Amino acid sequence: MKVFVRIVIFSIVLSLCYWGFSNYGIPQVIPEPPPVEEQISGSMTMDQYIALGGKIFNGKGTCTLCHNPVGGRAPLLDTGGKDGPPVGARAADRIKDPGYKGKAKTAEEYIHESEVDPSAFVVAGYGKPGTNDTVSPMPATNKGSIGLSEAEIGAVISYLQKSAGVQVTVKLPTGAAPVAAAPADAEPQSAKTPEEAINKHGCPTCHKIPGIEEGGDIGPDQKGLASRAGKRVKGLSAREYIMQSIVSPDAYTVKGFEPGTMPADLGETMTVKELEMIIKYLMEKTG
Amino acid sequence: MNSLRKSWVNRFSFLFLILFVFTLIIPMGYSASISLKEAFATEAPASAGGEHAKGEEGKKVEGEKSQYKPASKLKVEDYPIVKGFNSRIAVWIVAQLHLFFGAFVLAVPIFVLVIEGVGLATKDERYDHMAHEFIKVSMTAFSITASLGGLLAFMFVSFYPDFFKYMAGIFGKTMIIYAILFFGESFCLYVYYYGWDRLNKGFSKWVHLSVGLMLNVFGMTLMVLSNTWASFMMAPSGIDDSGIFLGNIWAAIRGPLWNPINLHRFIANIAFGGSVVGAYAAFKFLSAKTDEEKAHYDWMGYTANFIAIFGFLPLPFAGYWLMKEVYSYSQQMGITAMGGAFAWLFIIQAVLIGSLFLGANYYLWCGMGRIKGSERYTPAIKYLVIVIVGCFLVWFTPHTLIMTSKEVTQVGGTHHPVLGSLGVMSAKNTAVNMLIVSTFLSFMLYRRSNKIATASWTSTGNALQVALFTAAAINIVTLGVYGYFIPANIRIGLSIPQVMTTLTVIIVSSIIDAFMYKGAKSTGPIEWGKMAQRSQYALFLLAISFTWLMGLMGYVRSALRQHWHVYTVLRDNSVDAFTPTLGYAATIITISVYIFIALVIFAFWIANFSTKKQKVVEASH
Numbered sequence: 001m002k003v004f005v006r007i008v009i010f011s012i013v014l015s016l017c018y019w020g021f022s023n024y025g026i027p028q029v030i031p032e033p034p035p036v037e038e039q040i041s042g043s044m045t046m047d048q049y050i051a052l053g054g055k056i057f058n059g060k061g062t063c064t065l066c067h068n069p070v071g072g073r074a075p076l077l078d079t080g081g082k083d084g085p086p087v088g089a090r091a092a093d094r095i096k097d098p099g100y101k102g103k104a105k106t107a108e109e110y111i112h113e114s115e116v117d118p119s120a121f122v123v124a125g126y127g128k129p130g131t132n133d134t135v136s137p138m139p140a141t142n143k144g145s146i147g148l149s150e151a152e153i154g155a156v157i158s159y160l161q162k163s164a165g166v167q168v169t170v171k172l173p174t175g176a177a178p179v180a181a182a183p184a185d186a187e188p189q190s191a192k193t194p195e196e197a198i199n200k201h202g203c204p205t206c207h208k209i210p211g212i213e214e215g216g217d218i219g220p221d222q223k224g225l226a227s228r229a230g231k232r233v234k235g236l237s238a239r240e241y242i243m244q245s246i247v248s249p250d251a252y253t254v255k256g257f258e259p260g261t262m263p264a265d266l267g268e269t270m271t272v273k274e275l276e277m278i279i280k281y282l283m284e285k286t287g
Numbered sequence: 288m289n290s291l292r293k294s295w296v297n298r299f300s301f302l303f304l305i306l307f308v309f310t311l312i313i314p315m316g317y318s319a320s321i322s323l324k325e326a327f328a329t330e331a332p333a334s335a336g337g338e339h340a341k342g343e344e345g346k347k348v349e350g351e352k353s354q355y356k357p358a359s360k361l362k363v364e365d366y367p368i369v370k371g372f373n374s375r376i377a378v379w380i381v382a383q384l385h386l387f388f389g390a391f392v393l394a395v396p397i398f399v400l401v402i403e404g405v406g407l408a409t410k411d412e413r414y415d416h417m418a419h420e421f422i423k424v425s426m427t428a429f430s431i432t433a434s435l436g437g438l439l440a441f442m443f444v445s446f447y448p449d450f451f452k453y454m455a456g457i458f459g460k461t462m463i464i465y466a467i468l469f470f471g472e473s474f475c476l477y478v479y480y481y482g483w484d485r486l487n488k489g490f491s492k493w494v495h496l497s498v499g500l501m502l503n504v505f506g507m508t509l510m511v512l513s514n515t516w517a518s519f520m521m522a523p524s525g526i527d528d529s530g531i532f533l534g535n536i537w538a539a540i541r542g543p544l545w546n547p548i549n550l551h552r553f554i555a556n557i558a559f560g561g562s563v564v565g566a567y568a569a570f571k572f573l574s575a576k577t578d579e580e581k582a583h584y585d586w587m588g589y590t591a592n593f594i595a596i597f598g599f600l601p602l603p604f605a606g607y608w609l610m611k612e613v614y615s616y617s618q619q620m621g622i623t624a625m626g627g628a629f630a631w632l633f634i635i636q637a638v639l640i641g642s643l644f645l646g647a648n649y650y651l652w653c654g655m656g657r658i659k660g661s662e663r664y665t666p667a668i669k670y671l672v673i674v675i676v677g678c679f680l681v682w683f684t685p686h687t688l689i690m691t692s693k694e695v696t697q698v699g700g701t702h703h704p705v706l707g708s709l710g711v712m713s714a715k716n717t718a719v720n721m722l723i724v725s726t727f728l729s730f731m732l733y734r735r736s737n738k739i740a741t742a743s744w745t746s747t748g749n750a751l752q753v754a755l756f757t758a759a760a761i762n763i764v765t766l767g768v769y770g771y772f773i774p775a776n777i778r779i780g781l782s783i784p785q786v787m788t789t790l791t792v793i794i795v796s797s798i799i800d801a802f803m804y805k806g807a808k809s810t811g812p813i814e815w816g817k818m819a820q821r822s823q824y825a826l827f828l829l830a831i832s833f834t835w836l837m838g839l840m841g842y843v844r845s846a847l848r849q850h851w852h853v854y855t856v857l858r859d860n861s862v863d864a865f866t867p868t869l870g871y872a873a874t875i876i877t878i879s880v881y882i883f884i885a886l887v888i889f890a891f892w893i894a895n896f897s898t899k900k901q902k903v904v905e906a907s908h
Binding site: 003004007008010011012014015016018019021022023026027028029030031032033034035062065066072073125128129137138139143144145146 | 619620631635638774824827828835859865869880
């Protein structure tokens with residue numbers, strides 16, 4: 001009996017160790033909730049449509065799983081890389097490629113075709129192994145597990161064109177919004193205070209910000225920002241400069257700091273209300 | 288009189304054998320006829336539905352009406368809810384328990400048959416007794432497996448009726464075949480176990496072995512058949528985009544992940560089954576009253592550990608193949624597993640596998656203590672410890688770290704400047720291959736402990752083996768380092784030469800050893816039973832860690848489907864469609880492991896009870 005009790009205790013404790021490590025030894029990443037179809041209405045402005053495209057590109061579309069600079073699994077799309085400028089800018093040249101066998105006639109059609117029929121043109125080096133770049137490993141984004149609607153695909157194209165700095169040719173969707181499957185509580189919730197918004201988006205991880213406890217020094221100290229912001233970039237007011245620093249952080253890099261360090265997707269992850277609150281807070285508190 | 292009885296036994300045995308063959312042939316023939324019929328049927332224009340046919344067969348013409356329906360678009364109301372009862376957790380636990388027991392009862396007959404065969408070939412009755420004892424401990428587990436399977440089916444029908452209906456619409460015929468095969472397996476198992484003493488001599492023994500073989504054929508067929516359902520849910524085939532079955536059952540069965548899962552489960556079952564009977568032997572060893580009993584259970588524990596490690600060493604390779612096919616089927620699914628929300632799960636896996644390697648090696652090193660002559664190899668153990676612990680730490684190192692903002696500032700980012708580079712696949716593949724090579728070296732030293740090679744070319748053979756191990760280590764590490772300088776999609780291919788290097792070392796070294804130690808001089812017998820008590824806890828560690836690992840990998844395999852019952856086809860719209868955190872999953876796994884331990888103790892207790900009764904009967908005679 002003594003042996004039995006010892007073994008049972010040993011087994012329970014060992015299992016508990018594994019349980020403890022799984023709960024406290026690693027971060028508890030909360031996986032994304034199941035995606036829902038975006039509510040797109042005819043009353044949407046182009047800026048809102050482009051912002052939605054960015055949100056889909058970074059989230060539901062799962063584009064960044066492969067189109068990122070780390071894995072090298074797929075060409076970069078919203079920024080330039082070894083495969084040339086962003087896709088919005090290079091799309092027109094792709095159609096002229098002798099290897100191109102698709103049906104697209106314009107840059108917009110090319111990006112659309114790449115989304116719904118990825119094997120129509122495979123960029124050299126990114127095909128499925130053993131297919132000599134004739135078959136793309138990318139799934140069609142309008143089917144299967146991604147299943148984007150036409151309006152959502154249009155939003156992504158508009159985002160990619162905007163990121164490339166070319167003219168956005170996508171037409172705004174017209175008519176009523178599709179049946180929204182999104183429950184109200186699945187919509188992003190804005191932070192209630194600027195302090196909450198600053199912490200929610202992890203700004204103190206890299207910046208010291210007046211009025212916020214603890215702060216890193218990977219990014220510039222925000223003390224005195226309000227007074228120097230208007231002088232940083234010619235033609236940009238202090239407010240515009242702060243907004244640009246948040247939404248497009250690599251547009252201007254403060255001397256002594258590394259470009260590419262600050263997350264480039266805050267424009268998508270932050271709500272408009274939060275962006276407004278943070279700018280106002282920085283203008284008022286950083287003197 | 289005796290010879291008359293013997294001849295009757297032989298005739299009966301032969302009749303049984305014929306009966307079993309027919310039991311196997313009938314469902315196989317039935318299954319084959321369905322496949323052929325449907326394969327031919329699909330050559331003619333068939334059903335209507337979506338845009339593309341998945342799978343190679345089953346092309347169809349638009350506009351014609353199909354007898355099969357598309358996958359339903361389910362709503363929350365389609366899932367029956369019982370207040371205060373979480374159906375997902377209940378199904379999760381019951382399915383996991385069914386898999387634990389299923390793996391155990393499928394694995395045990397495999398190595399029991401091999402051990403019985405070894406006993407027959409060597410004419411050493413100890414093997415026969417051990418095989419009999421192994422199968423005895425799995426008997427109650429077999430009934431528990433069946434009960435859990437029934438309960439699981441009932442739960443699917445009750446809580447996920449539309450999902451079950453969809454699956455049954457495609458796989459209904461295979462489910463009937465499954466039931467027939469199950470009866471065949473039960474029949475063989477009972478004849479195999481209860482006929483052990485009766486069918487023990489001469490031709491009867493061969494009949495008994497044939498029954499054992501049939502038992503395994505039934506068991507394996509059951510496993511690959513049920514794997515079709517699981518692999519279809521992950522990577523559906525034989526259907527169109529809207530989920531309409533195209534009519535060819537073989538196309539639905541032969542999904543891209545079916546064979547990788549078959550192989551992975553087959554090997555994992557052997558490792559798992561070995562570890563569980565190892566725990567049984569360890570318990571009996573610790574409770575043994577006599578030296579004879581201790582010796583028997585020490586030997587049984589060693590054999591079980593050998594089986595577990597034998598299955599465990601090739602398991603990572605089967606895992607590579609499975610993941611390669613996952614990437615090939617859906618890069619999105621592959622990246623979600625290895626680089627997305629589940630990336631941290633593989634750190635838990637590293638801890639578990641590290642524990643398994645350390646436990647298995649520790650048991651071998653302790654075992655060397657009962658062998659005279661092993662002192663020659665004792666100094667090598669400390670170097671093996673360094674390599675194994677080092678590799679474990681590399682595998683355990685995450686790519687990104689959990690830090691406070693202050694720590695992020697101090698380190699200069701979420702990746703450690705030096706250790707962060709150990710968190711990528713290049714380092715981890717290198718570590719796991721080195722772990723396997725080191726464990727194999729431990730085993731080689733153990734096997735050599737009481738032997739002195741007498742072959743004239745011994746020094747050349749030893750030099751060759753040293754060169755082989757050194758070259759392998761250099762090759763594995765060099766390929767690992769090279770991986771840092773090439774793109775990810777090419778890097779994954781480096782795992783193949785690394786694995787081939789490891790397999791080459793194992794195979795070539797084993798062949799050299801076999802010839803070099805033929806007719807070797809013995810330094811003394813293995814003193815079975817003279818084993819430190821603490822070594823037996825290594826066997827428990829193996830059993831618990833394997834069980835936990837199985838629960839964890841079962842979770843990730845299912846969770847990769849995310850919010851889909853059948854990936855990309857039948858969406859899960861229940862209130863529990865979310866993917867839980869790893870901590871949440873760990874809680875369910877731990878509960879499943881505890882229930883499994885309790886049920887296994889019950890099964891062992893029953894087995895022990897019958898042993899006691901047998902001893903009493905023998906004593907009274």
